[in-house]
Structure formats: structure tokens, C-alpha cells
Amino acid sequence: KAGVTQTPRYLIKTRGQQVTLSCSPISGHRSVSWYQQTPGQGLQFLFEYFSETQRNKGNFPGRFSGRQFSNSRSEMNVSTLELGDSALYLCASSFAGPSYGNTIYFGEGSWLTVV
């Protein structure tokens, strides 16, 4: 079956702009989590969605937001981009989420560069 699909794969934005990233989970998976990876901070949890509800949120400012649709596809949005938002954004898909001991599957990520 198809894996986790993230779009776009690469993008360059200017400071102050906003960006929307998309994630299509594995068919049948209802939990989608987002992570930010930077060389300095490593992999950090952004938020988790399950059945269109945000179930969990990491320590990121309100500029980072997300949502999940009825087909489990998820989007995350970053507004008023800052240089420090340059990172690899990873989407993770699982049947019910880390809380239930599920294996987690990641997409290839979206590389965001803010200039």
C-alpha cells in the first residue's frame, strides 16, 4: 500500500510569508503527527491529530498550526515565517497514535528554507 505522502518536498519562502504543508497518511491510519527537524534542536514534536481533532501539541509558538480533514489528510501552516523556521518538516502516520503502541511511519518530509 502507498506510504505517507508529503507535499511539497522542497520550498523556499521569504521572511514574513506563510506556508502550508500537506500530508496524506497511509490508508486506514487516523493519527497524523508533525515533527520539525533542525541541526540544532533535533527532532521536535509539533502536534498530533486524530479524527480531525488536535490531540496533543508541542512547545511551539502559535504561528504553527494544523488541521486534519475527514479523510485523515493533514495540513500544517506556519505564518509570519522566520529564518529559524528553516527545517525539515516530517509527517508521521499511524493507526491510532503513539499512545496506543502503534508503529509510526514517516513521510519523506518537506524541506523548508526561509530567506
Added chain:
Amino acid sequence: GIQVEQSPPDLILQEGANSTLRCNFSDSVNNLQWFHQNPWGQLINLFYIPSGTKQNGRLSATTVATERYSLLYISSSQTTDSGVYFCAVAERDDTGFQKLVFGTGTRLLVSP
């Protein structure tokens, strides 16, 4: 929050060599997973192993939950094993739900 430490941070091997990667965590967990991040950035799930031992080809993993550590063994390493290996544990927060907390990773380079 829970602390996850991995060692060694960097590892260089000759093709065919064996290696052991370690993951220590500061609190009891019921969800531990090992991932391999390839050069293109994708994280590949290797094992879901909250306790016990599992094997998959040349890779195997052991988690001793009572002593708060997990080991990943790579035997007869190949150049395609190069990349960064992460362990991640699930931490419960105020919402009552869990999130994955990642270690800092072990960067492995296997030379021909």
C-alpha cells in the same frame, strides 16, 4: 520531560563490521521505536520494541525496560546502512496522550 540519550554520537565502520548502538532513557516507557534516517531525510521504522528482543535480517534490537535502555545491533554492515539512527520513546503529557521524544541520534558511516 523524559530524556533520551544515544551513544555513540558518531560511528565509522568498514563494510562487513558489526556494531552496537545504545539508547538510554530516563523514565519508564511502554513505547520505544528505532528509526533509520536515510541521506534524503526519510525516517524508516526499524523496530517497535518496548521490551524484549526482535530481529530483522542483519538488524536486531533489545530493550531492557526495567534498566531503561535499548540496543540496536547491526551485523555485517553495508554501505547502505549509512545514515542516522534514532531511538524514540513515547512520553505522556498533560493531555493524557503520548508523543514521541527522539534521541539525538547516532550518525553511522560505513565505508567500502
